[in-house]
Amino acid sequence: MAKTLAEKVWDRHVVRRGSGAEPDLLYIDLHLVHEVTSPQAFDGLRLAGRPVRRPDLTIATEDHNVPTVGIDLPIADPVSRTQVETLRRNCAEFGVRLHPMGDAEQGIVHVVGPQLGLTQPGMTVVCGDSHTSTHGAFGALAFGIGTSEVEHVMATQTLPLRPFKTMAVTITGELRPGVTAKDVILAVIARIGTGGGQGYVLEYRGPAIEKLSMEARMTVCNMSIEAGARAGMIAPDETTFAYLKGRPHAPAGELWDNAVADWRGLRTDDGAVFDAEVVLDADELTPFVTWGTNPGQGLPLSATVPDPERIADENERVAAEKALSYMDLVPGTPLREISVDTVFLGSCTNGRIEDLRAAAAVIAGRQVADGVRMLVVPGSMRVKAQAEAEGLHEVFLAAGAEWRQAGCSMCLGMNPDQLAPGERSASTSNRNFEGRQGKGGRTHLVSPLVAAATAVRGTLSSPEDLVTASAGGTNTAASAQN
Amino acid sequence: MEPFTTHTGVGVPLRRSNVDTDQIIPAVYLKRVTRTGFEDGLFAAWRSDEHFVLNQEPYRAGSVLVAGPDFGTGSSREHAVWALSDYGFRTVLSARFADIFRGNAGKAGLLAAQLEQSDIELLWKLLETEPGTEVTVDLREKTVRAKEFTAPFAVDDYTRWRLLEGLDDIGLTLRHAAVIDEFEQARADYLPVTTPIAGA
Numbered sequence: 011m012a013k014t015l016a017e018k019v020w021d022r023h024v025v026r027r028g029s030g031a032e033p034d035l036l037y038i039d040l041h042l043v044h045e046v047t048s049p050q051a052f053d054g055l056r057l058a059g060r061p062v063r064r065p066d067l068t069i070a071t072e073d074h075n076v077p078t079v080g081i082d083l084p085i086a087d088p089v090s091r092t093q094v095e096t097l098r099r100n101c102a103e104f105g106v107r108l109h110p111m112g113d114a115e116q117g118i119v120h121v122v123g124p125q126l127g128l129t130q131p132g133m134t135v136v137c138g139d140s141h142t143s144t145h146g147a148f149g150a151l152a153f154g155i156g157t158s159e160v161e162h163v164m165a166t167q168t169l170p171l172r173p174f175k176t177m178a179v180t181i182t183g184e185l186r187p188g189v190t191a192k193d194v195i196l197a198v199i200a201r202i203g204t205g206g207g208q209g210y211v212l213e214y215r216g217p218a219i220e221k222l223s224m225e226a227r228m229t230v231c232n233m234s235i236e237a238g239a240r241a242g243m244i245a246p247d248e249t250t251f252a253y254l255k256g257r258p259h260a261p262a263g264e265l266w267d268n269a270v271a272d273w274r275g276l277r278t279d280d281g282a283v284f285d286a287e288v289v290l291d292a293d294e295l296t297p298f299v300t301w302g303t304n305p306g307q308g309l310p311l312s313a314t315v316p317d318p319e320r321i322a323d324e325n326e327r328v329a330a331e332k333a334l335s336y337m338d339l340v341p342g343t344p345l346r347e348i349s350v351d352t353v354f355l356g357s358c359t360n361g362r363i364e365d366l367r368a369a370a371a372v373i374a375g376r377q378v379a380d381g382v383r384m385l386v387v388p389g390s391m392r393v394k395a396q397a398e399a400e401g402l403h404e405v406f407l408a409a410g411a412e413w414r415q416a417g418c419s420m421c422l423g424m425n426p427d428q429l430a431p432g433e434r435s436a437s438t439s440n441r442n443f444e445g446r447q448g449k450g451g452r453t454h455l456v457s458p459l460v461a462a463a464t465a466v467r468g469t470l471s472s473p474e475d476l477v478t479a480s481a482g483g484t485n486t487a488a489s490a491q492n
Numbered sequence: 493m494e495p496f497t498t499h500t501g502v503g504v505p506l507r508r509s510n511v512d513t514d515q516i517i518p519a520v521y522l523k524r525v526t527r528t529g530f531e532d533g534l535f536a537a538w539r540s541d542e543h544f545v546l547n548q549e550p551y552r553a554g555s556v557l558v559a560g561p562d563f564g565t566g567s568s569r570e571h572a573v574w575a576l577s578d579y580g581f582r583t584v585l586s587a588r589f590a591d592i593f594r595g596n597a598g599k600a601g602l603l604a605a606q607l608e609q610s611d612i613e614l615l616w617k618l619l620e621t622e623p624g625t626e627v628t629v630d631l632r633e634k635t636v637r638a639k640e641f642t643a644p645f646a647v648d649d650y651t652r653w654r655l656l657e658g659l660d661d662i663g664l665t666l667r668h669a670a671v672i673d674e675f676e677q678a679r680a681d682y683l684p685v686t687t688p689i690a691g692a
């Protein structure tokens with residue numbers, strides 16, 4: 011029978027088929043751990059006298075709480091400090107590999123796995139974190155789990171689960187210059203809604219997806235959860251193999267050849283049936299930004315703040331009214347005229363080297379606008395080192411931006427990197443919920459290109475706006491369009 | 493997980509409906525890094541009121557909570573069940589439970605037993621007129637008894653079996669340890685391991 015990619019990966023991991031109401035028992039190839047959702051899972055093991063079954067399929071990093079300045083000092087916040095110290099104790103006790111603050115491999119859990127080559131096609135990957143969907147970019151089935159499931163995986167390396175439904179998200183055509191993976195996924199979420207993916211694995215496919223780099227694919231899959239989906243996936247191809255080859259934990263020699271031969275079979279069969287399908291045309295996409303308080307409330311940058319009166323659906327209208335009041339926005343205002351206090355470049359969505367390169371190309375030779383602060387937070391220490399080797403940090407520093415250590419940072423403001431009440435940000439992260447970046451803070455989700463251009467102009471902008479503004483000038487805006 | 497066959501303990505009448513998980517344990521108590529010790533957060537807001545039922549003898553030492561309908565609604569936090577268990581409750585009786593709460597309870601060894609609201613009312617009266625009355629909850633017979641009072645309760649068969657056997661989710665899975673072993677033997681040899689650290 012013809013199968014989808016998700017079904018193939020699922021079937022490879024069924025340890026035991028459930029009968030009737032009983033779920034399947036699924037084997038987990040890689041378990042990623044961080045300090046926030048793991049302490050009670052470890053404690054549960056301790057209470058029951060159980061070991062971590064496969065420490066060699068488990069890896070931990072410190073990311074959510076870590077400060078991005080002064081990382082050689084003790085963490086000031088007592089709750090954060092306790093969580094980090096607890097993780098260190100637990101990893102030592104249970105024999106789990108940990109990359110602590112300051113370590114060369116430390117970083118956001120979803121940046122670390124792929125860059126080490128631990129995330130590979132056809133694997134099952136879980137983490138007590140909803141953005142685990144990121145790893146689906148490699149053709150892995152990757153999804154977030156709760157704390158008691160974390161304990162379950164630690165104890166058994168399996169999870170009892172019922173199969174997910176499948177949805178094909180096909181992106182036809184070709185992305186125009188300046189339009190990025192972030193714009194694609196924001197447009198997808200705006201189309202299907204924040205609940206539209208509920209219960210589904212989304213498989214992104216079509217020519218526009220096939221052309222994306224691995225890092226861009228990770229950006230797309232990362233935000234699947236914001237459409238309510240359990241996971242997002244993209245079939246592995248030459249781009250995937252080229253990215254993996256030579257990474258520390260990628261197979262080598264003969265094993266590499268076997269692996270690639272196997273991975274080539276990981277694509278949805280012709281004639282396989284999805285439970286749902288959505289099609290978007292890449293040619294029609296432009297830079298996309300959010301105006302509201304959920305990731306589905308987004309529009310092209312050229313649009314104006316929507317008028318709730320014109321929204322037919324009652325629930326959506328009420329949601330829009332609430333969002334606009336929280337965001338302090340007036341219907342009809344051009345999005346380009348919204349000014350921001352802060353620009354945040356980072357997170358597991360857009361904190362990788364390509365994201366930093368793209369933003370640096372826009373900002374090179376320019377200045378962050380007066381009254382705007384720009385935080386650049388690499389997704390991992392390795393990304394940071396790479397960026398510094400390429401001199402990107404100097405570009406950001408010269409423009410007046412702050413260059414920080416790796417971590418989740420202002421994506422969720424569990425560390426001191428927060429918006430003050432009433433402050434507004436353009437952020438390359440993935441959630442614009444009320445208070446997400448700090449109590450009373452207002453978030454506009456954007457791509458790295460839009461983030462950089464916004465930092466320069468002080469209002470939501472795309473790199474094109476910089477070119478127009480300085481037409482006839484001598485700067486290097488043309489290079490911003492890659 | 494300790495098997496649950498029959499339990500006898502002091503009944504606590506909680507005359508409230510729609511007790512949501514925020515009332516059972518407020519968010520500020522969720523920062524703890526252990527799996528135990530959540531009893532101090534149980535009904536935290538209400539316990540600051542000296543008239544609250546758990547602040548009175550002999551209810552203080554209760555282990556059978558008799559609550560109004562729609563118990564455990566709201567956020568899916570597992571801590572709500574942990575807080576009740578850590579305090580010493582072995583079972584909650586109510587005419588209706590939120591689905592997620594009921595699921596979480598079964599997983600953590602707390603019996604969520606569903607009674608008719610009319611029976612709940614009778615129990616409330618009994619427990620209030622004779623404080624300290626012990627209630628027996630018999631999972632094998634699916635009945636609740638206290639003095640002359642007897643009533644049946646409902647619980648789904650799967651949860652009942654698990655509680656009787658004392659099996660948590662992990663315990664259940666580990667019954668299939670041999671199948672997991674076998675599966676592991678057959679995994680592809682190119683799949684990565686995290687240790688030893690490659691390239692270190």
Ligand code: SF4
Pocket residue numbers: 073074118119120139141357358359417418421422439440
């Ligand atoms: S960067 Fe943000 S979304 Fe990603 S793991 Fe950290 S907190 Fe979660």
